[in-house]
Amino acid sequence: MNLLEVDEVTKAYGGIQALAGCSMTFEEGKINGLIGPNGSGKTTLFNVMTGYERADSGSVHVAGTDVTAASPDQVFSLGVGRTFQLTRIFPRLTVVENLHVASQRDGGWMSEFSRWSSPSEKVRSKEVLDFVGLTRLAAEKAGNLSYGQQKLLEFACIMIARPKAMLLDEPAGGVNPSLLLHLGGRIKALNEEEGTTFVIVEHDMEFVMGLCDKVSVMHQGRCLCAGEPETVRSDPAVLEAYLGTDMREVAR
Amino acid sequence: MTTLHAGTAPAELLRPVEAERAFRDPFEPSKRSRATAWVALFALLAAFPIVFSNPAVTSIGVFTMMFLVAAIGWNIFSGYSGYVSIGHAVYYGFGQYAVALLIEHWHVTPGASELAIIPLGGIVAAAVAVPVGLILLRVRKHTFIVLTIAAMFIFQLLAFNFAGFTGGSAGTNVVSPPWTGTVFNLPFYYIGLGAAILALLVSWGIRRSKYGLGLLAIRDDEDRAKGLGIRVTRAKLIAYVASAFFVGIAGGLYATFVGAVYPQFAFDPTYDLAIAVMVFVGGLGTLPGPVLGALVLAPIQQYFYIQFGASTLYLIIYGILFIVILLTLPAGVVPSISDRYRSWMASRQRRREEATPTVGGAMPVTVPAGPVGIDDGGAR
Ligand SMILES: Nc1ncnc2c1ncn2[C@@H]1O[C@H](COP(=O)(O)OP(=O)(O)O)[C@@H](O)[C@H]1O
Ligand SMILES: [Mg+2]
Numbered sequence A: 001m002n003l004l005e006v007d008e009v010t011k012a013y014g015g016i017q018a019l020a021g022c023s024m025t026f027e028e029g030k031i032n033g034l035i036g037p038n039g040s041g042k043t044t045l046f047n048v049m050t051g052y053e054r055a056d057s058g059s060v061h062v063a064g065t066d067v068t069a070a071s072p073d074q075v076f077s078l079g080v081g082r083t084f085q086l087t088r089i090f091p092r093l094t095v096v097e098n099l100h101v102a103s104q105r106d107g108g109w110m111s112e113f114s115r116w117s118s119p120s121e122k123v124r125s126k127e128v129l130d131f132v133g134l135t136r137l138a139a140e141k142a143g144n145l146s147y148g149q150q151k152l153l154e155f156a157c158i159m160i161a162r163p164k165a166m167l168l169d170e171p172a173g174g175v176n177p178s179l180l181l182h183l184g185g186r187i188k189a190l191n192e193e194e195g196t197t198f199v200i201v202e203h204d205m206e207f208v209m210g211l212c213d214k215v216s217v218m219h220q221g222r223c224l225c226a227g228e229p230e231t232v233r234s235d236p237a238v239l240e241a242y243l244g245t246d247m248r249e250v251a252r
Numbered sequence B: 001m002t003t004l005h006a007g008t009a010p011a012e013l014l015r016p017v018e019a020e021r022a023f024r025d026p027f028e029p030s031k032r033s034r035a036t037a038w039v040a041l042f043a044l045l046a047a048f049p050i051v052f053s054n055p056a057v058t059s060i061g062v063f064t065m066m067f068l069v070a071a072i073g074w075n076i077f078s079g080y081s082g083y084v085s086i087g088h089a090v091y092y093g094f095g096q097y098a099v100a101l102l103i104e105h106w107h108v109t110p111g112a113s114e115l116a117i118i119p120l121g122g123i124v125a126a127a128v129a130v131p132v133g134l135i136l137l138r139v140r141k142h143t144f145i146v147l148t149i150a151a152m153f154i155f156q157l158l159a160f161n162f163a164g165f166t167g168g169s170a171g172t173n174v175v176s177p178p179w180t181g182t183v184f185n186l187p188f189y190y191i192g193l194g195a196a197i198l199a200l201l202v203s204w205g206i207r208r209s210k211y212g213l214g215l216l217a218i219r220d221d222e223d224r225a226k227g228l229g230i231r232v233t234r235a236k237l238i239a240y241v242a243s244a245f246f247v248g249i250a251g252g253l254y255a256t257f258v259g260a261v262y263p264q265f266a267f268d269p270t271y272d273l274a275i276a277v278m279v280f281v282g283g284l285g286t287l288p289g290p291v292l293g294a295l296v297l298a299p300i301q302q303y304f305y306i307q308f309g310a311s312t313l314y315l316i317i318y319g320i321l322f323i324v325i326l327l328t329l330p331a332g333v334v335p336s337i338s339d340r341y342r343s344w345m346a347s348r349q350r351r352r353e354e355a356t357p358t359v360g361g362a363m364p365v366t367v368p369a370g371p372v373g374i375d376d377g378g379a380r
Helices: A042-049 A072-077 A095-102 A119-132 A147-159 A177-194 A205-211 A229-233 A236-241 A247-251 B019-023 B031-051 B055-081 B089-105 B118-136 B141-161 B185-207 B210-220 B222-227 B232-258 B269-282 B289-311 B313-328 B333-355
Strands: A002-013 A016-027 A031-035 A057-062 A080-082 A165-169 A197-201 A214-219 A222-227
Touching: A002 A042, A002 A197, A016 A042, A016 A057, A016 A197, A016 A214, A031 A042, A031 A177, A031 A205, A042 A057, A042 A165, A042 A197, A072 A080, A072 B222, A080 A147, A095 A119, A095 A147, A095 B210, A119 A147, A119 A177, A147 A165, A147 A177, A177 A197, A177 A205, A205 A229, A214 A229, A214 A236, A222 A229, A222 A236, B031 B055, B031 B185, B055 B185, B055 B210, B055 B232, B055 B269, B055 B289, B089 B118, B089 B141, B089 B232, B089 B269, B118 B141, B118 B232, B141 B269, B185 B210, B185 B232, B210 B222, B210 B232, B222 B232, B269 B289, B269 B313, B269 B333, B289 B313, B289 B333
Parallel strands: A016 A222, A031 A197, A031 A214, A080 A165, A165 A197
Antiparallel strands: A002 A016, A002 A057, A214 A222
């Protein structure tokens, strides 16, 4: 089943056609890669899918629900969480506080006025922090974390809400190799244990090809092709889009 | 070709950590010592007018209580949400007029029954804050600041011009309670103190609730907070109304204590400057910040006002103080001190650890002294 469906979406910024009739599907329970040259519209597609931007035309569906005109919180409540190309954490909140912002906001009116740090929630946030390896920094201000740690924190912030799908925008950008390996492991584990669907925008081909079940390629606001990593890698159109870069070279 | 599996993370990254310790800020004073400090502070405040019974002193005390209530209330909205309002004098004004006019129209007998009207000042202010907040909160932080002051002047003009209702520039008077001597100030003082304790409890409750965490998230990144499912408009409005309530109480207290309400002192543009300075000095968005700021600055301001009231010299001093604080301690006194304290404790601990190698398990708590953990190879 397709968890996320994007159909003929267009989005223009002034004269720039960021999305030009983009159609794409992301299957439930899969780790999907989304690649493409800079400016091909990947981030814009994420923005449109998660309600941060409104498509000019076309439609977006999450598990059959039309979210074309939905707001970010509505998309989030449908179980689609995302991270940003430039990390967005709450710098003056501590690491634990950051986690609790996203967790358990479905308890209705009165639960809003209960403590955010109840024992059961602490157990959950401890679990998540252990998972990403940030437990030691729990009481630290998030703004004091290094960039890579902030990327992990942002990931954890989404994860704690147990979304059906996680959209990660360049999770490896500015992250060192061992941390990247760690992150890849976490993604794989979440996908296997909780069945979380992933859509990952990434330039690190080794990372994408090693991790993803399916890869979609964007070029000039459209979906160029999609398929198994192996197929995509040898697609002539893809090689063309990357301006002759030999993907086999890159991916080796 | 690298294949990734769940277990491929370097073991060093997944080192198990003691659960409880991780969640406690190692350098934060314990719950009990914090509670003791609060109780001691309020016991001192309660004893103050009995020890210093000179009416000239207790009068300063009453004004200090008014500022204390208002500063704690103002911080609930502006401190936690980051939306700095410099137009909360609207609610100070509504509190004053509501109480003065209700006492007049209901022919309330001077004395204790007048004081019973004071809470209505807060309720009227809160009621006004709902529609006003819905309008003002449509814009983001910087524009919001401008709009709040605009709204304040609109209401001031209305108070001047609806003279049949408000008394216009001639003002509205409240007949003072028939008490005399040293006890006159006491009821006002204790009502103020009680309201301040209530405000502080509300502020504390909000700070530790999920709702309050949402407000702080709005302060840091509103769009992201919205994207994580926080109902930002509702959250901001609730805090706005709560803060208006306490500022309205302060206004009601003022009206009954001073006995006269004028548009320019009710909807006073310098009022928010005074409140903002107190909260910024103490620590914006912290629980003790406004308390510290108001208790230190309100008496000084009041003293200057009595000494040089006509010259508004105190405003110049205030303006300068505000600028100096923003330049030197932008986070305010409380957060700066707590930061210094934390790094001092951390370095002391580090030195102690270096001096005594951890052998034999006799070492006390070992806590990371800073943002250590996963290294990102200098990506930042
Ligand atoms: N908010 C915006 N305003 C103006 N132009 C934008 C905006 N967001 C994206 N664009 C433009 O849309 C195109 C696609 O950008 P983006 O989606 O960020 O690409 P990618 O993430 O694939 O690198 C780019 O040409 C970019 O300049
Ligand atoms: Mg991008």
